[in-house]
Amino acid sequence: MPKQVDHDVRRTAIAQALWRVAKVRGLERVSLREVxxxxxxxxxxxxxxxxxxxxxxxxxxEFIRRKNIERATERLAGVDDADHVARLRAIVMEMLPxxxxxxxxxxxxxxxxxxxxxxxxxxxxxRQRMAALRGLLExxxxxxxxxxxxxxxxxxxxxxxxxxxxxxxxxSHFHLGTHTAAEVVSLMDRHLERLxxxxxxxxxx
Amino acid sequence: MPKQVDHDVRRTAIAQALWRVAKVRGLERVSLREVxxxxxxxxxxxxxxxxxxxxxxxxxxEFIRRKNIERATERLAGVDDADHVARLRAIVMEMLPxxxxxxxxxxxxxxxxxxxxxxxxxxxxxRQRMAALRGLLExxxxxxxxxxxxxxxxxxxxxxxxxxxxxxxxxSHFHLGTHTAAEVVSLMDRHLERLxxxxxxxxxx
Numbered sequence: 001m002p003k004q005v006d007h008d009v010r011r012t013a014i015a016q017a018l019w020r021v022a023k024v025r026g027l028e029r030v031s032l033r034e035v036x037x038x039x040x041x042x043x044x045x046x047x048x049x050x051x052x053x054x055x056x057x058x059x060x061x062e063f064i065r066r067k068n069i070e071r072a073t074e075r076l077a078g079v080d081d082a083d084h085v086a087r088l089r090a091i092v093m094e095m096l097p098x099x100x101x102x103x104x105x106x107x108x109x110x111x112x113x114x115x116x117x118x119x120x121x122x123x124x125x126x127r128q129r130m131a132a133l134r135g136l137l138e139x140x141x142x143x144x145x146x147x148x149x150x151x152x153x154x155x156x157x158x159x160x161x162x163x164x165x166x167x168x169x170x171x172s173h174f175h176l177g178t179h180t181a182a183e184v185v186s187l188m189d190r191h192l193e194r195l196x197x198x199x200x201x202x203x204x205x
Numbered sequence: 206m207p208k209q210v211d212h213d214v215r216r217t218a219i220a221q222a223l224w225r226v227a228k229v230r231g232l233e234r235v236s237l238r239e240v241x242x243x244x245x246x247x248x249x250x251x252x253x254x255x256x257x258x259x260x261x262x263x264x265x266x267e268f269i270r271r272k273n274i275e276r277a278t279e280r281l282a283g284v285d286d287a288d289h290v291a292r293l294r295a296i297v298m299e300m301l302p303x304x305x306x307x308x309x310x311x312x313x314x315x316x317x318x319x320x321x322x323x324x325x326x327x328x329x330x331x332r333q334r335m336a337a338l339r340g341l342l343e344x345x346x347x348x349x350x351x352x353x354x355x356x357x358x359x360x361x362x363x364x365x366x367x368x369x370x371x372x373x374x375x376x377s378h379f380h381l382g383t384h385t386a387a388e389v390v391s392l393m394d395r396h397l398e399r400l401x402x403x404x405x406x407x408x409x410x
Contacts, residue, residue, distance in 0.1 A: 026323050107322065114319050117312065117380040118231050130383050161384065161392055165374030172373055175322040178335050179366065187366055194399060 011049050014039045015063040018056060023104045027111035032056065058125055061112050064105045065129060068094060071102070084144035085196055091140060092192065095167040096184050097174045106171045113168075134160045141195075150196055159195060166191060216254050219244045220268040223261060228309045232316035237261065263330055266317050269310045270334060273299060276307070289349035290401055296345060297397065300372040301389050302379045308386075311376045318373075339365045346400075355401055364400060371396060
């Protein structure tokens with residue numbers, strides 16, 4: 001195996017080990033030593049791939065993000081390109097803890113947000129990720145406005161921020177056991193319906 | 206001082222010490238020993254008031270909740286009893302990190318939610334607190350519906366859950382530095398306006 005590929009494979013295997021350990025105990029309480037043990041290597045070997053806990057955390061979040069993108073891409077593959085409402089819903093639903101994989105991802109994401117709230121470098125990383133997601137949603141809402149599926153009075157940039165905040169909040173509440181996954185989906189659908197209400201398309205229905 | 210009062214005063218002083226330490230380092234990383242030092246007592250003395258870290262955490266959350274209630278009560282004192290929209294807004298704004306005190310409170314709240322997501326006893330405590338808040342908002346929205354300030358199509362119980370999730374999400378984003386306090390308030394106001402739009406009162410304006 002070429003050296004760079006081997007390096008990437010090893011890093012991914014370590015991120016997967018982190019995922020398994022953090023799933024049970026939370027990111028905050030995970031030590032590099034435990035992750036190394038889970039990945040079947042010594043601490044020294046792990047440090048060859050990740051020089052610090054922060055370095056590993058950043059990579060793990062990238063790993064989760066790539067998983068999310070892969071899943072969203074799969075979901076979108078089944079949706080008509082011109083159906084902006086369905087496309088927006090597909091992206092938003094991928095942000096909710098609807099199955100085992102997205103639940104672990106979202107729990108780790110909460111951990112990460114917490115670490116980032118007090119760590120400048122991680123915070124910058126989190127902000128960039130959120131800006132990218134906001135841009136994606138904003139573009140999709142703007143297309144829906146153009147198509148008359150969302151009221152022209154709506155500001156796509158603000159609505160994108162509200163969607164992210166609402167899904168983050170619903171995710172936390174799911175993990176607290178306040179809402180079931182079905183309730184989370186239903187509350188988000190109620191919000192989306194209101195976003196689409198008042199549009200030309202809605203009025204014509 | 207009567208014994209019970211002294212006990213309560215000491216516990217409150219310890220919760221305030223926890224508040225000061227956690228503000229800087231996060232709840233997760235705070236040890237009982239540090240809190241004892243900040244409160245100017247030995248670990249043994251502190252353990253006389255709180256037998257475990259969990260016991261202290263629960264009390265600290267109660268302490269924050271009482272602060273929130275005091276602040277909300279002050280805000281509501283200046284609002285007309287019959288103005289349901291203004292009353293709802295006053296309660297919701299108290300859930301956002303609009304000043305130094307509410308910022309520390311909300312940061313600790315995020316920490317607490319995280320611990321609660323993996324701890325059954327704390328989770329039950331968090332759920333009860335959220336149920337109480339949801340009930341309060343639900344009642345306020347129901348009054349606004351009755352008064353014609355919110356559309357009768359709106360379901361107060363669901364809207365209350367959406368308001369809590371949205372404010373939790375906006376709070377996290379504030380702490381990540383994605384939004385300023387002013388932006389958080391403006392995004393919430395946009396959501397509230399939509400909630401009030403379509404009502405009889407709105408139409409008459």
